Amino acid sequence: MSTISRALAALFICAASVASVHAADEAVLNLYSARHYKTDEALYENFTKATGIRINRIEASDEQLVERLKSEGAASPADLLLIVDAARLWQAQQLGLFRPVESALLTDRVPARFRDPAGNWFGFSYRARVIVYNKAMAKPGDVATYASLADPANKGRVCVRSGSHPYNLSLISAQIAHLGEARAEAWAKGVVANFARMPKGGDTDQIKAVAAGECAVALSNSYYYARLMRSTQAADREIVARTGIVFPDQNGVGTHVNISGAGVLKHAPHRDNAIKFLDYLASNDAQRYFADGNNEWPVVPSVVVANPALDALGKFKIDPLPIADFGKHTAEAQKIADRADWR
Numbered sequence: 001m002s003t004i005s006r007a008l009a010a011l012f013i014c015a016a017s018v019a020s021v022h023a024a025d026e027a028v029l030n031l032y033s034a035r036h037y038k039t040d041e042a043l044y045e046n047f048t049k050a051t052g053i054r055i056n057r058i059e060a061s062d063e064q065l066v067e068r069l070k071s072e073g074a075a076s077p078a079d080l081l082l083i084v085d086a087a088r089l090w091q092a093q094q095l096g097l098f099r100p101v102e103s104a105l106l107t108d109r110v111p112a113r114f115r116d117p118a119g120n121w122f123g124f125s126y127r128a129r130v131i132v133y134n135k136a137m138a139k140p141g142d143v144a145t146y147a148s149l150a151d152p153a154n155k156g157r158v159c160v161r162s163g164s165h166p167y168n169l170s171l172i173s174a175q176i177a178h179l180g181e182a183r184a185e186a187w188a189k190g191v192v193a194n195f196a197r198m199p200k201g202g203d204t205d206q207i208k209a210v211a212a213g214e215c216a217v218a219l220s221n222s223y224y225y226a227r228l229m230r231s232t233q234a235a236d237r238e239i240v241a242r243t244g245i246v247f248p249d250q251n252g253v254g255t256h257v258n259i260s261g262a263g264v265l266k267h268a269p270h271r272d273n274a275i276k277f278l279d280y281l282a283s284n285d286a287q288r289y290f291a292d293g294n295n296e297w298p299v300v301p302s303v304v305v306a307n308p309a310l311d312a313l314g315k316f317k318i319d320p321l322p323i324a325d326f327g328k329h330t331a332e333a334q335k336i337a338d339r340a341d342w343r
């Protein structure tokens, strides 16, 4: 063999071995995400800078991502699923989509109540289910508790989205955990009896209906209200000026919270990279970006977010019920919503 053909042969062998490198060794992470916030760009870029791992993102709604994973099955290229609400994480877990992760860093940094004990998923930010009230129509004391939403004193005054939505299913699940099924059902029926109108739209629509005086009070996730607080639009400023928010049950068990969370998928081709990304999400910097991007609170207790809306909302007592416990009651919560006619 000439020197040139020897060199060519060596090159060929080299190229062949590169091509045969297993997908698992690629510096790539395939992320299926239901998040779509501008600040997340910095989150992903910083991870790539620190690790050299490139992130391919598929962004869609929580339901679409779960459907896609179901249909892709074992052939799925996805490594990580990032979605919101314990009810949805629990559903993905029931479908067998995750493979549990053991990470000393994650169990150390993410409080036990914000993650699945078996390591199927981990929460990285939390949000509160708050009550928004019209300042001209209600006082904070009228809605100091979730129970007050079912109080006959609030008849014809309550707006809320569908009871089948994960945000409300998780709230009903928490009621079941605290009160038992019978009392939780009585509560749901009481809420429905107090409706100002039939459920329609999302949480922001309920806030707008409160500002417009269509209802006196409404349930909403905290970040929708915080987003309006940070808006520069005159119409949004007006909504905030006309309304206030209450963190329910501050003299009781505390306010119901839920999470944005992620889990490593069972068929992940780049499992190690996915675990690295979860570890990264628990880091101080990533915690700030992740929580701030959607006006949520970081799960790592030592991390502080500089967010004027969250500062204005202040500290509150959190219902200490473990997030993973909601899943146990989700199916019953759906039945209760149906029986209560909370459509």
Ligand code: FE
Binding pocket: 221
């Ligand atoms: Fe939401």
